[in-house]
Amino acid sequence: xxxxxxxxxxxxxxxxxxxKFNIGEHTKDPVYLDAERRFQELEKxxxxxxxxxxxxxxxxxxxxxxQIGFSKAMTELYxxxxxxxxxxxxxxxxxxxxxIRACEEYEAIVRDLQxxxxxxxxxxxxxxxxPAQQLLEVIKVIRKVAVKRDHKKLxxxxxxxxxxxxQDKKDKSLxxxxxxxxxxxxxxxxxxxxNYYNDLLKDExxxxxxxxxxxxxxxxxxxxxxxLNVFYTLHERMQGINIGYxxxxxxxxxxxxxxxxxxxxxxxxxxxxxxxATGGRKPGSKLGPKDKLAQEGKSxxxxxQRDPDVVENPPPPYSATxxxxxxxxxxxxxxxxxxxxxxxxxxxxxxxxxxxxxYEAQAHGDLSFSAGDVxxxxxxxxxxxxxWSGRVDGREGQFPGxxxxxxxxxxxxxxxxxxxxxxxN
Numbered sequence: 001x002x003x004x005x006x007x008x009x010x011x012x013x014x015x016x017x018x019x020k021f022n023i024g025e026h027t028k029d030p031v032y033l034d035a036e037r038r039f040q041e042l043e044k045x046x047x048x049x050x051x052x053x054x055x056x057x058x059x060x061x062x063x064x065x066x067q068i069g070f071s072k073a074m075t076e077l078y079x080x081x082x083x084x085x086x087x088x089x090x091x092x093x094x095x096x097x098x099x100i101r102a103c104e105e106y107e108a109i110v111r112d113l114q115x116x117x118x119x120x121x122x123x124x125x126x127x128x129x130x131p132a133q134q135l136l137e138v139i140k141v142i143r144k145v146a147v148k149r150d151h152k153k154l155x156x157x158x159x160x161x162x163x164x165x166x167q168d169k170k171d172k173s174l175x176x177x178x179x180x181x182x183x184x185x186x187x188x189x190x191x192x193x194x195n196y197y198n199d200l201l202k203d204e205x206x207x208x209x210x211x212x213x214x215x216x217x218x219x220x221x222x223x224x225x226x227x228l229n230v231f232y233t234l235h236e237r238m239q240g241i242n243i244g245y246x247x248x249x250x251x252x253x254x255x256x257x258x259x260x261x262x263x264x265x266x267x268x269x270x271x272x273x274x275x276x277a278t279g280g281r282k283p284g285s286k287l288g289p290k291d292k293l294a295q296e297g298k299s300x301x302x303x304x305q306r307d308p309d310v311v312e313n314p315p316p317p318y319s320a321t322x323x324x325x326x327x328x329x330x331x332x333x334x335x336x337x338x339x340x341x342x343x344x345x346x347x348x349x350x351x352x353x354x355x356x357x358x359y360e361a362q363a364h365g366d367l368s369f370s371a372g373d374v375x376x377x378x379x380x381x382x383x384x385x386x387x388w389s390g391r392v393d394g395r396e397g398q399f400p401g402x403x404x405x406x407x408x409x410x411x412x413x414x415x416x417x418x419x420x421x422x423x424x425n
Contacts, residue, residue: 025061030041032198035205036146042212043139049216050132053223056126064114072105075100102245113237120230128223135215142201149197156190162185251293351377353390353422359399367397375399375422 045095078099169176241248247255267273307373355373369375373392380401387398400421 005056027153027194028161029198029202032202035202035209038209039139039142039146039205042209043143046132046135046139047215048222049219050129050136053124053128054131055178056227057121057129060117060121061114062119064110064117067110068107068114069104071110075103075107078103098245109237109241113234114235116237117230120226120233124223124226128219128226141152142205142222145197146201146414149201150192152190152194152197156187157195159183159186184376193197211339351380352425353388354425355422357386357421359421361397365397367392367395369399 018113077098115151163180163186165179166172166176166183172180247258250258271417353375355369355371355375358370359368361368368374369392375392377392378389378396380386383401386401388397388401389398
């Protein structure tokens, strides 16, 4: 759009808004409105004829090209080659000669059919598509004139409304008189321009509609008979196909079953058909074995942190009397059996010790255990007189190593009978 055209569109915008929402007075010509309606229908039908005929032209060519490509693909399937790519002499052709021959015959038939349809398709292009395109070009020119007529109508209504406002004004100044004179000239010029384009379209559109019957209808008839010729040619050529590899007299399902034979049963005997993946993650779980063990360790640690016997209410300090009572209880109470070890495929071998006596934690961080408990060692040194770190029943802490009970406490000096609290397994 040029600068001048853009400026005119800005000036016409208020009047265009009023016309869209039917505000104020607007010029209406019933004769032209009826002609415009018929013109829109003609434009729509012509475009539809052009587009659909072009789609049909492309579809016939595309269908034949697809059939040729299909026959080539089937030929490749019928002639597999086995051997080593590095040794061309080892190639062994294990194809189906009859199937290959049938594909080649079908390709030749389709190519011959494509050549036979070339004149019919060219006729569709020259007698339907091209004339419809030419008519669309004429319609585009007429559409431009109709748009120009609408613009002139907007200018006419705009100047007429301005003139009416000035005429209805009672007390007119000198400036108003000049504006009134200018408005009268604008209305006169706008009336001439509007009447010219309006009368032109009212006179010429009926002539175009009369020519429509002599132009569009023959196109539809020609297109109908051209399609009939194309379908007739396709039917005759396909009906006359005589490829010995196929028995076209049989029902299509029956012929398929005969050709397939025992292929399905032989394929079912292949072990790869019944292959099922084993191991790995289960479909319903997103965690692997290691992730599950790590999660279990975290939950055990959390339960140990919440154990009131270990954290909130620590037992009284160890004493000789308590040690004697623990020893007597250990002798009277049979040792419980050790827990079953975890499968080797889920965890690596760990070092453990067996508790020989009961032991109660003396300070925060110590590990309590009973006689017979199997303690998993998480950290230790070669020095047996030091305290080790371990885990039992989901609880973690430090416990006395494989040293005698005379050096048991880290915090107090004790006098006890020499003995070991734990024993390495």
